[in-house]
Amino acid sequence: xxxxxGGTIALAPGEKALIIITAQADTKRFxxxxxxxxxxxxxxxxxxxxxxxxxxTYTATNTDNALTKTPLYAITKSAxxxxxxxxxxxxxxxxxxxxxxxxxxxxxxxxxAVSISDDLPSGxxxxxxxxxxxxxxxxxxxxxxxxxxxxxxxxxxxITVAGQNIKVGETITVTFRAKKADGATSSxxxxxxxxxxxxxxxxxxxxxxxxxxxxxxxITPGGLTESTYEDPAKPLVGADNNxxxxxxxxxxxxxxxxxxxENKEIALVTRVTNNEVFNTYTYTITxxxxxxxxxxxxxxxxxxxxxxxxxxxxKNPGISDDPNIxxxxxxxxANDNGKFDTGETELTGINxxxxxxxxxxxxxxxxxGLAPKAFVKIGVQVASTGQGSNNxxxxxxxxxxxxxFETLTVAVQPNGAVSGTAAPTSTASNPLSTTSTTxxxxxxxxxxxxxxxxxxxxxxxxxxxxxxxxKAKADQCVFYKLEAKNTFTDSHRVVNNLxxxxxxxxxxxxxxxxxxxxxxxxSQTLGQLITVTFxxxxxxxxxxxxxxxxxxxxxxxxxNP
Numbered sequence: 001x002x003x004x005x006g007g008t009i010a011l012a013p014g015e016k017a018l019i020i021i022t023a024q025a026d027t028k029r030f031x032x033x034x035x036x037x038x039x040x041x042x043x044x045x046x047x048x049x050x051x052x053x054x055x056x057t058y059t060a061t062n063t064d065n066a067l068t069k070t071p072l073y074a075i076t077k078s079a080x081x082x083x084x085x086x087x088x089x090x091x092x093x094x095x096x097x098x099x100x101x102x103x104x105x106x107x108x109x110x111x112x113a114v115s116i117s118d119d120l121p122s123g124x125x126x127x128x129x130x131x132x133x134x135x136x137x138x139x140x141x142x143x144x145x146x147x148x149x150x151x152x153x154x155x156x157x158x159i160t161v162a163g164q165n166i167k168v169g170e171t172i173t174v175t176f177r178a179k180k181a182d183g184a185t186s187s188x189x190x191x192x193x194x195x196x197x198x199x200x201x202x203x204x205x206x207x208x209x210x211x212x213x214x215x216x217x218x219i220t221p222g223g224l225t226e227s228t229y230e231d232p233a234k235p236l237v238g239a240d241n242n243x244x245x246x247x248x249x250x251x252x253x254x255x256x257x258x259x260x261x262e263n264k265e266i267a268l269v270t271r272v273t274n275n276e277v278f279n280t281y282t283y284t285i286t287x288x289x290x291x292x293x294x295x296x297x298x299x300x301x302x303x304x305x306x307x308x309x310x311x312x313x314x315k316n317p318g319i320s321d322d323p324n325i326x327x328x329x330x331x332x333x334a335n336d337n338g339k340f341d342t343g344e345t346e347l348t349g350i351n352x353x354x355x356x357x358x359x360x361x362x363x364x365x366x367x368x369g370l371a372p373k374a375f376v377k378i379g380v381q382v383a384s385t386g387q388g389s390n391n392x393x394x395x396x397x398x399x400x401x402x403x404x405f406e407t408l409t410v411a412v413q414p415n416g417a418v419s420g421t422a423a424p425t426s427t428a429s430n431p432l433s434t435t436s437t438t439x440x441x442x443x444x445x446x447x448x449x450x451x452x453x454x455x456x457x458x459x460x461x462x463x464x465x466x467x468x469x470x471k472a473k474a475d476q477c478v479f480y481k482l483e484a485k486n487t488f489t490d491s492h493r494v495v496n497n498l499x500x501x502x503x504x505x506x507x508x509x510x511x512x513x514x515x516x517x518x519x520x521x522x523s524q525t526l527g528q529l530i531t532v533t534f535x536x537x538x539x540x541x542x543x544x545x546x547x548x549x550x551x552x553x554x555x556x557x558x559x560n561p
Contacts, residue, residue, distance in 0.1 A: 008044070038063045070200065071114075071166070072107030072238040075215040077194045077245040082133075083420045086244075088190065089252040090180055091290070092420060096133050097124065097247055101174040101194040101215070103166060106238040111166040115197040115206035116174055119158050123188030123249070125181040126156040137176035139164075150176055162206070186249050193242055216242035250291035254424040256305070256412050259284040261436035265488050268386040268401060268442040270328075277328040277381040280338040281436045283410055285356070286375035288430055292418050295356040296369030302416035303369075307359075309380060310352035312435070313407040322406040324386040325438050327352075332359045333379035340379065347378075356412070380410070386440045402487050405439040441488045443495060443537075447502070448481040454511060454550060472551055477511055482545040486537045498534040500545050507552045514548035521545075 003009060009017050021039065039062045046058035078100050081088050089095045101118065105111050120126060127134045137150035139161050150161050159176050166172055174194075181188070193216050197209035217240050266279045285307075287294045297303035309330060314322045332345040340346065347354045359376045360367045370376065386401030411433035414423035426432035448465035450458055451472035458465075458479040465481055472478050482502060486495045504510060510527050517524065517532055525531040526547070534543045 069109040070107050071105050071109055071111035071168075071198060071211065073111070073114075073166075073196045073198070073211070073213045074104040074106045074238045074240060075194050075196055075213060076102045076104075076241045077118075077215040079245050079247050081247060086247045087419065088180065088247045088249050089291075089420060090184060090186065090249050091251045091253055094133060095420070096127060096177050096179045098135075098177050099175065099245070102171055103164075103174075103194075103196055104171040105166040105168050108168060110168055111164070111198050112203035113162075113199070113205055114164040114166055114172075115160065115162045115209075116164060116172065116194060117158060117160040117197070118176075118192060118194050120156075120178055120181075121189035121192045123181055123184040123190040124178045124192065126152050126159055127177045127179050128152055128156050131179075133177065133179065135177045137174065140173045142171040142173075147172060150174060186251065188249075190249060191246050193245070213240065214242075215240050215245065250419075252292050252419060252421040253290040254292055254294070254414070254418065254421050255288040255427075255430040256294055256414065256424055256432060257286050257288050257430040258410065258412055258432065258434050260431075261408070261410060261434040263437040263439070264382075265439045265441040265490055265493060266382065266384055268384060268388055268440050270383040270385070272383075276339060277383055279382045279384070279438070280333075281380045281382065281408070281410075282333055282336065282338060283378045283380070283434065284375050285359075285370075285378060285412060287370040287372055289372055289424070291372065292421060293369040293371050294414070294418070295360055296367075296418075297415070298355055298357045298367075300415065303418040304415040305356040306413040306415065307347075307349075307354040307356045307378070308352055308409070308411040308413055309349070309354065310409055311406050312409040315404050322404055324384060324401050324404060324440065325406040326383050326385075327380060327408075328383040329379075329381040330354060331379050331381075333377040336377050338379065340381065353413075378410075380408070380436075382408070382438050384438070384440055386442075388442050388444055400444070401440050402442055402444050403439065405437050407435050407437045409433060409435050441493070442486075443498065444483075444485045444487050445500070446483045446485075448483070450479050451476050452479055453477070454514075454548065458546065458548075474551070477514070477548040477550045478508065479514070479546065479548045482532075483542050484534075484537070484545075485542040486539055488539040491539050493539045495537045496535065498537050498543060499531060500534070500543060501529065501531040502545075504528045504530070504549050508549035509552070511548040511550055514546070516544075516546045518544045 003019070011017060019039065041060045043058045079086060080098050082094070082096050083089065088097055099118065101116060103116055137159065139146060139148040139150055141147045148161050148164055150159050152159055161174055164172055193214045195215070196211070196213045197206040198211040199206050199209050201210060261281060261283065264279065264281070271278055295305040309327065311321045311325070313320060329340055330347045330349065331340050332347070334344050335341065345359065347358055357367045357369060359378060360369050362368070386404060387399055388402050416423055424430065424432070446467065448467055449470050450464045450466065451470045452458055454477040458481070470478065480502065482500050484498060484500050486493070510530070515524065515526055519534065521532045522535045523533045530545070530547060532545050537543050
């Protein structure tokens with residue numbers, strides 16, 4: 001017969017009743033905890049006797065202790081991208097995530113027909129057979145044997161491993177690979193969890209589970225409340241961990257740009273004051289990429305960026321380096337004033353190759369590289385040691401460096417891939433190199449002469465002026481023309497206080513009233529020593545001095561130019 005709780009049983013003298021009680025564990029049941037069952041029987045007959053006032057005289061009690069038996073699953077999930085970290089580059093079609101799920105039975109009874117699954121979020125999809133970077137999923141027991149097959153859903157959004165028998169203390173490890181879903185952006189979800197399901201009642205399938213455990217101990221997909229059997233007094237037993245399973249996304253794009261160089265005309269000899277060279281080219285190098293720091297590495301590291309600053313062409317074909325034009329200093333022009341100031345960083349290179357990392361900001365004593373949109377200004381100072389025509393101090397005849405030029409090529413040279421993104425190439429919007437041409441200019445002095453009658457106007461026969469020695473008759477004069485041309489083409493390059501001079505040979509006598517100057521001279525000294533001062537000579541203009549001298553009546557009559 002079935003007796004409900006609180007029901008009665010009639011027993012004749014000498015009779016006894018065998019009572020079988022079926023009990024079910026509480027919803028929140030902890031493994032190895034006591035399940036205490038107390039059965040109490042009360043005699044109506046004995047209770048009715050006036051002498052039996054104490055309950056113990058008419059009540060019998062039986063207490064049974066039972067330990068709870070249940071599987072207890074400790075789930076750990078982790079992720080590693082193809083970059084070896086948690087960064088998934090959405091701008092790289094070959095990016096992927098390798099997931100590892102471990103499920104350990106920390107309970108006190110074997111798990112049977114257990115299901116392990118992972119529903120991928122909107123930003124991810126599993127890589128299927130035949131697709132790029134495919135690696136077959138694995139299901140491996142702690143003894144090293146394969147224990148099942150991971151099945152992908154038709155949409156490749158869910159991976160499921162069914163029918164797993166997980167003994168007490170045993171671990172099942174599942175691995176699979178996923179990639180970004182079509183159309184995924186940084187706003188998509190990339191958070192997912194491993195879910196373990198077990199039906200401990202029939203141990204046939206996990207279709208109607210009474211244990212649903214998720215790797216983050218949260219609410220399972222579909223809103224089912226997790227049935228947890230993890231004892232708060234034993235936090236390490238059956239503990240789940242999803243901390244290393246979430247990837248972070250970037251949209252990595254590499255682009256480095258250098259501003260266009262400029263062409264400059266500089267004086268034949270560089271003016272230096274307080275160790276400062278006054279011919280400076282400034283280049284701005286900018287990281288126009290996304291989610292990548294450039295020049296963070298040094299030396300030959302893959303994330304190093306070199307800076308090449310080298311002469312590549314001169315006035316003379318086949319010669320790339322003009323000996324009269326040289327790089328005097330390369331530095332970080334922090335205040336963008338075209339000068340090397342105290343505290344600014346001077347760069348040192350080998351054979352024209354510099355490490356751009358040395359030009360980047362210092363953060364806690366370490367060069368931080370160039371973050372996206374960050375830039376650095378590089379100053380390159382050029383020195384010159386040329387000379388013009390008819391230089392009286394020249395040790396080499398007919399040397400004239402006016403018009404000599406040297407082209408400097410400044411190139412940014414990324415060393416290799418950074419965080420899996422290949423080195424950028426030079427484009428019109430993000431050029432990696434530029435050129436600057438330095439041309440030597442100054443005062444080009446030429447001397448011409450003709451022999452003519454002393455009262456002649458030499459300008460009438462302008463085409464007769466010659467740089468070669470001339471002969472004059474005894475009664476003739478030699479007319480001289482000194483041309484001092486400002487060869488600069490930049491209108492700002494005016495030569496001030498120009499002095500043009502000439503010393504007559506002792507066989508020549510200066511002819512009074514033969515002097516003329518164009519433009520008008522501010523002062524002149526005339527005689528055997530001719531000295532003429534011009535206030536200013538504009539760019540690409542010429543100062544002319546004309547005067548005459550008469551040869552002596554003895555000795556040779558050839559003029560000395």
